[in-house]
Amino acid sequence: MNPSFRHGLMEGRRALGGAWLATASGIVLLGIGLAGLMEAQAIGGADSARRTELRLLQGATFGLMLPLLTFCLSSRVGSDLSTLLGSGWPRYGADRRVFAVGRLGFPLLAACAIAALGAVLALGLSIASSDPSLALPLGLTTGIGAVVLIAALGSASYVAGFAVAQLLGGALGRALFLVGDWLLGAGTGVTALPWPRAHLRALLGGDAVLGMSALQATGCLLALTLTLTLLYALKVPR
Amino acid sequence: MSELTLTAVWSPPLKSFSARLAVGLHVVLGADTDGTASLIELCAGVRAPRRGAVALDGEHPSSSPRLRRRIASLLPIEDLSGSGDVQAWLEAVAQLRGAPAQRRLELSPVEITLTRPLAGLSSAERRRLALAVALNEPEAPLVALHEPLAAAGPLSREAVLARLAERAARAVVLVTTASVEDARQLGGTVYVLERGVLVRQHGHPWPSALTPGLGARLWIDTDSPRELVAALASSPDVREARYVSERIELQGDDLERLALAVSQAAVTAGVHVRRLQSEAPDLEAVHGASAGLAHAAYRAAQQQRPSGPRALPTSPSTKSPSGGAAP
Numbered sequence: 001m002n003p004s005f006r007h008g009l010m011e012g013r014r015a016l017g018g019a020w021l022a023t024a025s026g027i028v029l030l031g032i033g034l035a036g037l038m039e040a041q042a043i044g045g046a047d048s049a050r051r052t053e054l055r056l057l058q059g060a061t062f063g064l065m066l067p068l069l070t071f072c073l074s075s076r077v078g079s080d081l082s083t084l085l086g087s088g089w090p091r092y093g094a095d096r097r098v099f100a101v102g103r104l105g106f107p108l109l110a111a112c113a114i115a116a117l118g119a120v121l122a123l124g125l126s127i128a129s130s131d132p133s134l135a136l137p138l139g140l141t142t143g144i145g146a147v148v149l150i151a152a153l154g155s156a157s158y159v160a161g162f163a164v165a166q167l168l169g170g171a172l173g174r175a176l177f178l179v180g181d182w183l184l185g186a187g188t189g190v191t192a193l194p195w196p197r198a199h200l201r202a203l204l205g206g207d208a209v210l211g212m213s214a215l216q217a218t219g220c221l222l223a224l225t226l227t228l229t230l231l232y233a234l235k236v237p238r
Numbered sequence: 239m240s241e242l243t244l245t246a247v248w249s250p251p252l253k254s255f256s257a258r259l260a261v262g263l264h265v266v267l268g269a270d271t272d273g274t275a276s277l278i279e280l281c282a283g284v285r286a287p288r289r290g291a292v293a294l295d296g297e298h299p300s301s302s303p304r305l306r307r308r309i310a311s312l313l314p315i316e317d318l319s320g321s322g323d324v325q326a327w328l329e330a331v332a333q334l335r336g337a338p339a340q341r342r343l344e345l346s347p348v349e350i351t352l353t354r355p356l357a358g359l360s361s362a363e364r365r366r367l368a369l370a371v372a373l374n375e376p377e378a379p380l381v382a383l384h385e386p387l388a389a390a391g392p393l394s395r396e397a398v399l400a401r402l403a404e405r406a407a408r409a410v411v412l413v414t415t416a417s418v419e420d421a422r423q424l425g426g427t428v429y430v431l432e433r434g435v436l437v438r439q440h441g442h443p444w445p446s447a448l449t450p451g452l453g454a455r456l457w458i459d460t461d462s463p464r465e466l467v468a469a470l471a472s473s474p475d476v477r478e479a480r481y482v483s484e485r486i487e488l489q490g491d492d493l494e495r496l497a498l499a500v501s502q503a504a505v506t507a508g509v510h511v512r513r514l515q516s517e518a519p520d521l522e523a524v525h526g527a528s529a530g531l532a533h534a535a536y537r538a539a540q541q542q543r544p545s546g547p548r549a550l551p552t553s554p555s556t557k558s559p560s561g562g563a564a565p
Contacts, residue, residue: 011319086284088319093307093334237301
């Protein structure tokens with residue numbers, strides 16, 4: 001592994017801290033659990049069970065918890081220019097761009113793991129609280145792979161998005177990205193195109209942006225993540 | 239030969255800071271709030287100037303990993319990254335710099351055990367470790383150090399001075415300090431930095447340069463103070479001689495001439511001088527001298543004007559009957 005990337009990865013882990021991560025995981029899972037319990041009370045027939053599952057995944061896990069978690073992760077790790085310039089390893093010769101991308105690696109992995117756990121919990125709760133004969137769109141066996149993939153894509157796009165927003169506009173930029181994602185990402189028009197929320201919703205069976213298929217939404221999310229990461233790397237001086 | 243160029247650098251508190259530093263020892267005298275800390279951070283590449291440019295042989299430290307790899311630096315606060323022990327950190331630094339991994343701390347005694355966890359080091363120990371790493375870099379074209387003598391501790395102070403003198407022969411060595419005493423020990427060209435602006439530059443850090451007009455002060459320990467004072471009384475370079483707490487306190491205009499007068503008087507009176515100690519002015523005195531020089535220059539410029547100096551209102555009593563300031 002490239003030493004600059006490795007040092008960035010370790011620095012990200014150090015900045016995040018184990019206790020913080022455990023607390024964040026606990027809060028996220030508790031939030032999803034509580035949402036699952038509340039939603040379970042509303043399950044009546046097959047339609048309501050399907051709606052409950054979608055609400056838990058689209059709303060609670062990927063719509064609320066994932067953006068908030070990555071927002072807090074980004075705030076904790078700090079990817080503003082002064083932090084990156086003052087980092088210890090680039091001072092001794094590490095490539096700051098590679099280091100900065102590596103620094104995002106650990107928050108990304110952490111967000112992905114927590115989001116996947118949350119999604120599996122949401123899936124399990126919705127299946128456990130509904131009639132087994134209802135056959136929900138995302139079954140436990142077929143759904144786990146899909147939600148883990150969606151969690152990875154969603155985490156990557158949010159982490160990259162918040163990193164760019166913080167680099168360009170500091171804490172305000174990060175907050176604006178969160179608000180923009182909530183407001184503009186809720187639509188299905190052109191304005192929803194650059195926001196992860198819109199594509200995640202489409203992947204979870206919701207309304208698609210510009211009528212895109214699931215594959216196109218996945219491609220869009222990938223392209224968005226890569227573009228944001230590239231922009232982030234280019235904005236950091238070497 | 240390397241050259242460090244700072245062109246109209248704006249990076250708070252530095253204000254349009256410009257300098258060209260060639261190979262040799264350069265000492266910038268000033269407090270952190272005057273911009274000395276920022277200056278070292280800029281040179282080490284851990285800070286980018288808001289405006290202007292910092293370049294070493296045309297390359298910018300903040301955007302060139304290749305250059306940063308070769309710069310030896312000691313920052314005001316050393317937040318050394320890493321979670322292992324000191325040895326693991328040293329090996330990681332050596333790997334990044336492309337130096338042999340077996341390179342060890344030669345600057346003894348640094349008093350830091352290699353097996354100690356990095357997180358357990360105090361801030362003073364971290365600075366000492368960073369200083370050792372900086373001084374161990376044999377081919378650094380730029381050595382930028384903030385308060386190296388304070389970081390070294392009393393034991394390795396002499397070793398640091400020797401290593402800096404050695405490096406200054408083939409690299410740009412930039413040292414910032416708030417201590418006139420340290421600047422005097424370091425030698426080299428002295429610059430006075432005040433509120434982000436270089437106000438003065440001198441070839442030496444002696445009182446005649448740093449605090450002109452304030453004079454110099456010497457303390458002498460001798461077995462025969464009466465005879466020595468009698469011999470010094472006739473010297474024109476001695477302005478005042480006093481016997482205080484079993485020591486002779488001498489005041490004069492120039493430290494070198496004062497010391498010469500003491501040695502001449504000691505020879506004349508046949509007195510053995512046990513100790514000769516000078517008193518370094520503090521930074522406030524140096525800044526005060528800068529203000530005095532600036533004021534004197536202003537007055538001189540005013541007097542050279544054809545219309546003569548313009549009177550300024552000095553106190554309420556000089557007001558004219560109409561209530562305005564006196565002309």
